[in-house]
Amino acid sequence: MNRYHRVTNNLDFTRIIHKGSSIKTDALVLYYTRNSDQLKVGFAVSKKVGNAVTRNKVKRQLRSIFRNYINQYPTLEIIVVVRKSYLSYTYEQIAISVAKMLNKTEINN
Numbered sequence: 001m002n003r004y005h006r007v008t009n010n011l012d013f014t015r016i017i018h019k020g021s022s023i024k025t026d027a028l029v030l031y032y033t034r035n036s037d038q039l040k041v042g043f044a045v046s047k048k049v050g051n052a053v054t055r056n057k058v059k060r061q062l063r064s065i066f067r068n069y070i071n072q073y074p075t076l077e078i079i080v081v082v083r084k085s086y087l088s089y090t091y092e093q094i095a096i097s098v099a100k101m102l103n104k105t106e107i108n109n
Contacts, residue, residue: 007042029081
């Protein structure tokens with residue numbers, strides 16, 4: 001996923017979290033809005049999740065998962081907040097969870 005598809009501005013993070021809808025699981029919280037002309041994703045990983053190496057691994061995994069959905073959800077702006085329990089799930093379980101959450105965004109709107 002290239003930089004063009006990432007939310008990097010703090011004001012955008014705040015806007016999406018406060019004005020968007022949310023979907024929650026044990027491992028992730030997904031905030032989303034439909035204001036964009038393309039899929040944009042931002043990740044928030046707290047220090048509670050682990051050290052810098054662990055947090056970067058989590059972000060790499062999530063970027064890899066969301067790379068598959070760039071063309072399927074072209075109008076979403078998404079912020080993914082990672083919870084501490086993320087580490088107890090496998091990559092495949094997280095990928096399935098993200099797919100279900102993204103399907104719920106289609107159902108809700």
